[in-house]
Amino acid sequence: METSGLIYIAGALMMGLGALGAAIGIGNLGGKYMEGIARQPELIPMLRTQMFIVLGLVDAVPMISVGIAFYLLFAVA
Amino acid sequence: MAAGEQTSSEYIKHHLTNLTYGRDQEGVWRLAETAQEAQEMGFYAIHLDSMGWAIGLGLIFIILFSMVAKKATTGIPGGLQNSVEMIIEFIDSNVKDTFSHTNKLIAPMALTAFMWVLLMNLMDLVPVDWVPQLATFIGSHFFGMDPHHVYFKIVPTTDPNVTMGMSLSVFFLALFFSIKNKGVGGFVGELTLHPFSSKNFLVKIILIPINLFLEGVSLLAKPISHGLRLFGNLYAGEMIFILIALLPLYIQWTLSVPWAIFHILVIVLQAFIFMVLMIVYMNMAHETGDH
Numbered sequence: 434m435e436t437s438g439l440i441y442i443a444g445a446l447m448m449g450l451g452a453l454g455a456a457i458g459i460g461n462l463g464g465k466y467m468e469g470i471a472r473q474p475e476l477i478p479m480l481r482t483q484m485f486i487v488l489g490l491v492d493a494v495p496m497i498s499v500g501i502a503f504y505l506l507f508a509v510a
Numbered sequence: 511m512a513a514g515e516q517t518s519s520e521y522i523k524h525h526l527t528n529l530t531y532g533r534d535q536e537g538v539w540r541l542a543e544t545a546q547e548a549q550e551m552g553f554y555a556i557h558l559d560s561m562g563w564a565i566g567l568g569l570i571f572i573i574l575f576s577m578v579a580k581k582a583t584t585g586i587p588g589g590l591q592n593s594v595e596m597i598i599e600f601i602d603s604n605v606k607d608t609f610s611h612t613n614k615l616i617a618p619m620a621l622t623a624f625m626w627v628l629l630m631n632l633m634d635l636v637p638v639d640w641v642p643q644l645a646t647f648i649g650s651h652f653f654g655m656d657p658h659h660v661y662f663k664i665v666p667t668t669d670p671n672v673t674m675g676m677s678l679s680v681f682f683l684a685l686f687f688s689i690k691n692k693g694v695g696g697f698v699g700e701l702t703l704h705p706f707s708s709k710n711f712l713v714k715i716i717l718i719p720i721n722l723f724l725e726g727v728s729l730l731a732k733p734i735s736h737g738l739r740l741f742g743n744l745y746a747g748e749m750i751f752i753l754i755a756l757l758p759l760y761i762q763w764t765l766s767v768p769w770a771i772f773h774i775l776v777i778v779l780q781a782f783i784f785m786v787l788m789i790v791y792m793n794m795a796h797e798t799g800d801h
Contacts, residue, residue, distance in 0.1 A: 486786055489779040493739045496776070500746020503753055508522040 440509055444502040451498030458491045518756050525638060525752045527661040528557040528669060529645075543659040557669055559645075564666040567629040571622070597625070601785070608789045611796040613687070619792075620785050623676070627740065628781040630666045634747055635770060635777070638755050667744040670737070677737030680788050684732075687795040696798065701725045736787055743780050747773050 466484045470477050516524065523545060530548035532555025533539050541558075542548035548555060578594045587595065601624060605617045645662035649655040666672045689697045702718045704725060747769075754766045 485779065486783060489783045490739075492776075493743050493780075496746045497738075497742030500742065500749045503746075503749050504522075504526075507753060507756075508519050508526070 440505050444506040447498045447502040447505075448495075451495040451502075455491055455495040459488065462487055462491065521756065522749075522752055524658075524661065525642065526663070526749075528663050529559040529661050530555045531558050532556060541655075542661075543656065545661075548661075557663075557671060559662050559664065560666045560669040560672050563633060563664055564626075564630060564672055567633070567666070568626050571625045571629055575625075597621070604786065605789055608786065609793050609796075611793065613792070613796065616789065616792050619683075620789055623680075623788055624781050624785040627667065627676075627784050628778065630672070631744060631777040631781055633665045634668075634744060634751070634773065636664060638748070638751050665744060665748055667740055668748045670741045673741040674733075674737040676784075677733045677740075680736065680791060681733035684791045684795040687792065691796050692798055701729070732791060736784070736791075740780055740784050743776055747776060 462484060466480060469480055527545045527548065530542040530551060531539070532542065532548070532551030534542070534547060534551060542551060542555070575594060578591050582591055598621065601621045602617060605620050609616050641664045642660075642662045646657050646660045649660035650657040663669065685697075688700075692700065702721050702725070703714070704721055706717045706721055708714050708717060750769060751766065751773075754762055754769065757765070
């Protein structure tokens with residue numbers, strides 16, 4: 434098989450698996466946040482900050498994989 | 511479409527190469543003309559564009575904030591003083607929430623890290639072709655360089671050297687405060703007698719290498735993930751902006767405007783996370799608790 438074809442598959446895998454993991458993680462995070470604020474609405478400001486911190490931590494991983502995948506697809510392949 | 515006669519892959523590579531100054535194979539100090547040459551210059555090469563923009567933005571931050579601090583009034587503050595006060599209060603409350611010990615250095619350090627990273631990240635919103643093309647124009651007209659070999663990257667945080675440099679500085683500061691607060695014995699003890707521990711002296715000795723391995727990995731993973739997180743996010747963002755710039759001009763705004771709006775969130779969030787992680791690491795260095 435050609436190497437450029439393999440690079441496309443590698444890029445697709447990187448984007449897809451990264452998005453999969455982050456989607457599960459952020460879905461969990463958002464669900465728990467909703468549960469938390471439904472139980473204790475007075476904690477909304479505090480929980481929101483904490484949620485955004487964790488969101489940023491989780492969000493980094495798929496964004497990095499998207500960037501590297503695009504680099505592979507458009508600059509290397 | 512500013513690519514001209516370049517292919518798209520050349521255009522992307524051109525945008526991702528730094529203006530590198532270093533010693534080439536023959537031992538002459540000069541600017542690198544291709545990405546290949548820049549790589550061969552090795553360890554002592556310096557990225558002039560990253561360094562220049564990083565130091566320049568740091569100076570802007572220092573001068574702006576000190577100017578506002580000197581002119582500060584207790585009367586009705588202007589817009590600039592208001593925003594500076596807001597930023598300082600925001601940092602102050604964050605440090606108070608996360609950092610539970612006494613150290614005068616932490617809050618100013620957090621402010622510097624936040625503002626500096628924020629300003630460096632903000633350069634990502636400058637259209638990708640403006641400054642590089644200006645640099646190409648100046649380089650080819652005033653310095654007689656080949657226009658295709660003038661590289662210029664304006665976002666310092668898309669250069670891993672900058673982000674890893676910052677995270678390593680934080681790491682060494684954390685080590686310094688760790689040893690200062692816990693003593694050498696406490697610091698070594700934290701690395702070797704934790705998380706597995708035993709009352710039996712012999713078992714304790716046997717467990718030391720296992721503990722050292724586990725704690726060593728988690729110790730070294732901190733600066734690496736700290737620096738690479740910032741780099742990866744900004745690099746990916748810049749990459750997508752460059753790809754959008756490859757599209758025809760009339761269609762670009764449909765993608766670049768939403769991405770730029772989303773990216774404003776990423777820019778502030780990443781600067782904030784860099785600062786929060788820094789405070790957390792500093793807090794851990796000051797913990798002289800049970801272990």
